[in-house]
Amino acid sequence: KQEVTQIPAALSVPEGENLVLNCSFTDSAIYNLQWFRQDPGKGLTSLLLIQSSQREQTSGRLNASLDKSSGRSTLYIAASQPGDSATYLCAVPTGTASKLTFGTGTRLQVTL
Amino acid sequence: KAGVTQTPRYLIKTRGQQVTLSCSPISGHRSVSWYQQTPGQGLQFLFEYFSETQRNKGNFPGRFSGRQFSNSRSEMNVSTLELGDSALYLCASSGGNQAHEQYFGPGTRLTVT
Numbered sequence A: 001k002q003e004v005t006q007i008p009a010a011l012s013v014p015e016g017e018n019l020v021l022n023c024s025f026t027d028s029a030i031y032n033l034q035w036f037r038q039d040p041g042k043g044l045t046s047l048l049l050i051q052s053s054q055r056e057q058t059s060g061r062l063n064a065s066l067d068k069s070s071g072r073s074t075l076y077i078a079a080s081q082p083g084d085s086a087t088y089l090c091a092v093p094t095g096t097a098s099k100l101t102f103g104t105g106t107r108l109q110v111t112l
Numbered sequence B: 001k002a003g004v005t006q007t008p009r010y011l012i013k014t015r016g017q018q019v020t021l022s023c024s025p026i027s028g029h030r031s032v033s034w035y036q037q038t039p040g041q042g043l044q045f046l047f048e049y050f051s052e053t054q055r056n057k058g059n060f061p062g063r064f065s066g067r068q069f070s071n072s073r074s075e076m077n078v079s080t081l082e083l084g085d086s087a088l089y090l091c092a093s094s095g096g097n098q099a100h101e102q103y104f105g106p107g108t109r110l111t112v113t
Helices: none
Strands: A004-007 A010-014 A019-025 A032-038 A044-051 A056-059 A062-067 A072-077 A086-093 A100-102 A106-111 B005-007 B010-013 B019-024 B031-038 B042-050 B053-057 B064-068 B074-078 B087-094 B108-112
Touching: A004 A086, A010 A019, A019 A032, A019 A086, A019 A106, A032 A062, A032 A072, A044 A056, A044 A062, A044 A072, A072 A086, A100 B042, B005 B087, B010 B019, B019 B087, B019 B108, B031 B074, B042 B064, B074 B087
Parallel strands: A010 A106, B010 B108
Antiparallel strands: A004 A019, A019 A072, A032 A044, A032 A086, A056 A062, A062 A072, A086 A100, A086 A106, B005 B019, B019 B074, B031 B042, B031 B087, B042 B053, B064 B074, B087 B108
């Protein structure tokens, strides 16, 4: 059974810092890994999708890496801003088709 | 291209009632998945529909059911509501295979009193 873990569970940093969020998964036979952002009470916004054949993916200040063999992914956020404050979730497809298994999330607060 | 839409956004029901939630996927997407999100359990997969057929089912009681129409719009129904059904219900749409990126709607907040 695929299990996805995210550490830390919560993180508070001052504006401008670079930070790394971690995601680990137990079954390395994954097709891809997706990072999402969720604001309180809202839906999930897709940030980055890394296919299993890729090692990293970049979008603006975000960079995600994937190491299938070690069962790990990291999300790097450069020059953090207060608007980055949200919960960040990683997820991998499990079993067949579109079912996703989610991590427990990292709640990020960026302070002025 | 319009995103995933869910209606209604908020619902308040009483125990024992039933409720129907609706999800319209991104145009061209044939897969719609439903998730329940609660503070205690996180995001849990309910079921997935692809081309009007249920393709995956999570570990939820039979009170939770769904369907998908020929235009890929999906509905989820919960019968005999319980207090524990209070949650944010999210739907996601995708092209339908594991390589595809999934896009989520804004969710429906269901409160059962």
